[in-house]
Amino acid sequence: MSSVSDDDEKRFAENGEATNRENPRQNDSPFMTRRQAISRVAALAAGVVVVGAVGAGSYYYLSQKPATSTSPLTIRDLAIGGARFETAIKGTATAYKTTTWRGETHPEVEATVETGDVSNILFTKTPALLLSNSTDFEVLGTAVSNWSAQFGITGEVLDLTDLAKDSQVGVDDIPDFGANWLAYQAKDAKTGKIIQAGMPTDANATLSxxxxxxxxxxxxxxxxxxxxxxxxxxxxxxxxxxxxxxxPPTNYGILEEHAPYYAGRAWWSSMLCNGGNIFKCPSIGTITEILVNENYEPAVRALTFVSTMHQKYGTPGELGWDDAGLIEGLGTEGLGVLSYSSSGNGPIQNPKISKYYNVIKTGHPPAGALGGPQAAAALGPSELSEMFKSPWMGTALGVGHMIPVKAARQRDTFRFMSFMMSKENMQNYIASTGQPGRSSALKDPQYQDASKYPNAQHFQALSLVFVNMFPTGVWSLPVAFALENNVEGNNCHDVVSGTATVQQGLHKMAADLQNVVGQYVTK
Structure with missing residues (x-):
């Protein structure tokens, strides 16, 4: 694959846009690095210059019948984390059916979810369907924007430029139009033509x-x-x-994935419900203090809670488990009773994979008091005290969408993609889940109310910090949060696994956070 030229580098640097830098695989993610993913489809990439950023998300398709058919438009979700996206997908479809958007309604839209194996979807099924010119799937989603450009340059997917200019189906009110739109462009090195191969559509939910x-x-x-x-x-x-x-040994109270980032995620959500936060953010885009340290009461209480729960009620071996371990332990073995604040995996509820699929319930992460009477009774004497209730928000992940050139209903398809990214849908999604579909959605004034969404300021401040840290390279809120979560996850994992005390873990975390964002903290 070609690299970004000096001229392109300069052009995108001047516009503050992302360029094609390598983003190493982090946190033992099941998703491959760019180089690994691109190498699998090298034959498709001849003459391509790609500008984009890696995200991690669902692989799903909008399956449609021809325009003359009375069959509904059906969103078919095929994803390793399918259940995470079910809320977003079905919620968007419902809103699309009931909202008059740009003068039209779409009462025929329906949504279903089917989970699968990520390797088959990403490297086998998806390219095979696309390259066979199948019209079974109108929208092809991938977690790596590079893929959009590669398929675009070889002519398998539609150039979206003209549709984007159509005022009835375009992208003029999408908050992320601009940087994220450019991330899905490709340039033919031979002709110089810019192809808009895909568009970003992000929405997910962290689940229990x-x-x-x-x-x-x-x-x-x-x-x-x-x-x-x-x-x-x-x-x-x-x-x-x-x-x-x-x-035990029949069943255990808690079962989670524990690749280190999990411990940080669970601790962070627990701390928010304890009235705490990572940073002090007086206004959107400013960080004036790193709050976390060994004496910060909300952090101490939350980490004590998480550590005690898993040391007392955890499934054996879970501290080394990843997604696969969670699926097996809860969905196949049936050892675990509950998994909270998890990244979530649809195969747990897939009858082809899980023998307990019909008795496993999905919901949003806990958003209530931490350490009330019930917690005290369950945990015994502890430092925990009554906490106040506050909603928790998840993170935004990147999913690039493309339309195959053989699609029968290209305009309808693009409208749905555009609606998913619209301000109206993002408002509905955040209101329904308490979690942001994209970082830009948090720029809306109604989501800057810290009393309603206590970490909205945190996300925006962190996002802008990383803009400053990587002004000419790849950055995104998911990447920024991943770096922060690495710090939190590693140190929380040490505490949960018993190799460090709560105070030791938080002391080290404060020092590590200072190294990551300290130079951008304004006093």
Whole structure:
């Protein structure tokens, strides 16, 4: 694959846009680095100059019948993290059906979810379908923007330039039009033509999972209702459920993925519900203090909670588990009763993979009190005290969408893609999940209310810090948060695994955070 030319480097640097730099694989992610992914499709990449950034997300398609068909437009989600995106996909489809957007309604849209193996989807099924000119799938989604450009330059996917200029289906009100739009462009090195091969459409939800049958047997009768968040909605619920259902070796109260970033994610969400935060952000885009240290009470309480829960109720071996371990332990072995604040994996609820799929409930992460009476009863004497309730927000991930040239309903398809990124849908999505679909969605004034979304300022401040850190290279909120989460995850993992005390872990975390963002903290 060709590299970015000096002229392109200069042009994108002047515009503050991302260029094609290598982004190393981090955190033992199941997703490959750019170089690894690109090498798998090298034959498609001849003469391509790609500008873009790596994201990690769902691989899903908008499956449509020809325009003359009465069949509905159906979103078919094929993803290793399918359940994470189910909320976003179905929520978008519902909003699309009921919202008059740019003068049109779309009552025929429906959504289904089907999970699969990421290696088959990314490297086998997706290219095979696309290169066979199949019209079964109108929208092809990939987590790596480079793929959009590669397929674009070889003519398999539609150049979206003209559709983007159509005022009825275009991208003029998409908050991320600009930098993220350019990330899905490719330039033919021979002709110089710029091709808009794809567009960004980001939305995901961090989830919790729990065994409905076991919890009901122990008196948790509301965990199987229709409400997405019925049951284990607070950390008090989690503590009480873990204590009540912990019965080794039959089953264990807690089961999680623990590649180090998990521990940081669980601690961070717990700390938010304890009224804490990582940074002091007086306004959007400013960080005036790194709050975390060994004496910061919300951090101490949250890490004590996370550590105690897993040391007391955790499944054996879980501290070394990744996504596959979580799937096996909860979906196949049935050892674990609940998984909270998890990245989530759809195969847990796939009948082809999980024998407990029909008794595993999905919901949003706990967003309630940490350390109330139930938690105290479950954990015994501890430093935990009554906390106040606050919603937690997840992270934004990048998913590039392309339209095959053989698609029967290209305009309809583009409208759906555009709607997914619209301000209206982002508002609906955040209101429904408490989690941002994209970092730019947090720029809306209504999401800058720290009393409603306490870490909105955190995300925006962190995002702008990394703009300053990488003014001419690849940066994005997911990358920025990944670097921060590395620091938090590694140190929290040391505490949860028993190799460091809570105070030692937080002391080291504060020093490591200072190294990452300290020079951009304004006093």
């Amino acid at each position: 999972y729990w065994r409905v049958d076991i919890l009901k047997e122990h008196g948790f009768t509301s965990v199987g209702g229709d409400s997405e968040n019925s049951g284990l909605s607070t950390f008090d619920d989690v503590a009480a459920a873990a204590a009540a259902t912990h019965n």
